[in-house]
Amino acid sequence: MNILVVGSGGREYSIGLALKRDKNVNDIYFAPGNGATLNLGKNIEISDYRELANFAKERGIDLTIVGPEAPLVDGIVDIFKERGLTIFGPSQKAALLEGSKIYMKNFLKRYNIPTAKFIQTGSLEEACEFIDSLKEPIVVKADGLCGGKGAIIAKTKEEAKKTAEDMLINGIFGEAGKRVVIEEFLDGFELSVFAISDGEKYVILPAAQDHKRLLDNDEGPNTGGMGAYAPTPLMSEELSRKIEEKIIAPTIKGMKEDGTPFEGVLFAGLMIVDSEPYVLEYNVRFGDPECEVLMPLLKTPASELFYKAATKDLDSLNIEFYDKYAVGVVLASENYPYSKSKPAEIIIDEIVHEDLAKHSHISFAGVSLIEGKLYATGGRVMVCVGIGDSIKEARDYAYLLTGQVHFAGKKYRSDIAYQALK
């Protein structure tokens, strides 16, 4: 099979790595890819989706896998399908689950799927009234996509009102904040649960946990994610059953009933409060860095999983995972997540420790090849992944690997997987 992966991050790199070890895969293309995906396949500089579909036709691409949300929300899947191409990902309409918080919250309400109590409004007056009816802290979210920065947790009612005003009146998020969702704060622990669906059937992957805050002990600002591990022992058999029954199954069924069947990866961002799961958000793609710890655990050939999901054939899939743990530590650049950093050359020591070489690898993200040398040019530069028979072992390998990588301004959290190890 020839496969095209759309995206340029560590998530897409990790999908590329899984495809690379898959015997059914011949050529791998990345659009646009990064400075390291060149080692896994070819990078394609085509940003127009129609032109990219032409490319896929000409090159005999058998399957396209879309990594990030933006192309999905823009309708890349619809464009490829119109051309008769096989593509893994949701349609533009189904991608609204991530593209619009208001659509998502209303969907959950209609199908009785547990989520935080909320209102959605474009009126500051209504927003303030609802804020007054809630206990502090209070969550204020912009309706549209804001690169992970659109959810503000306000400690006080005053701060919540000010945030709503900033979004609705002062336009700090532009169009994305023209309408807002105000919701109650849920106090529990977070899980990332991924279901791969062909529109009707689905398979659920091992549960992962992300670390969204920049600093140790979950302090500092929200980021795209500073590290992840899977599977998490915070998931019990009973919780897993509840998540499937109360959240995943009704969502897949509801999307089908609505005439917008969900094909692709449904990423449920959950808060578990007193052993009950609530949906915080839906994403319509893999989490990053969650994907980087899930892909190495996948025993089933990746091409088979994605191809069967993209061709309504999940029934015939027997999905298997290695009985191992994976921990991924994000190495970020100096000014992440505030501003761009100066490009910094990356030096990776030769790994002489045999066990480390065997049990760890890097998923490259914000890197560019400049005159033959690898530079850190993005916010999240790479994910150091360790694999082990326990979370502790996997974590130790991941951190050993971080010590082998050098670039100016390198920073990372030192407590990834702490919730599983305390």
Ligand code: AMP
């Ligand atoms: P979102 O953009 O909706 O994914 O929210 C980003 C992050 O904000 C989540 O991962 C949570 O850590 C936090 N968050 C969002 N909504 C709530 C809520 N209702 N209660 C508590 N934390 C929340």
Ligand code: GLY
């Ligand atoms: N790791 C969270 C996300 O990808 O949105």
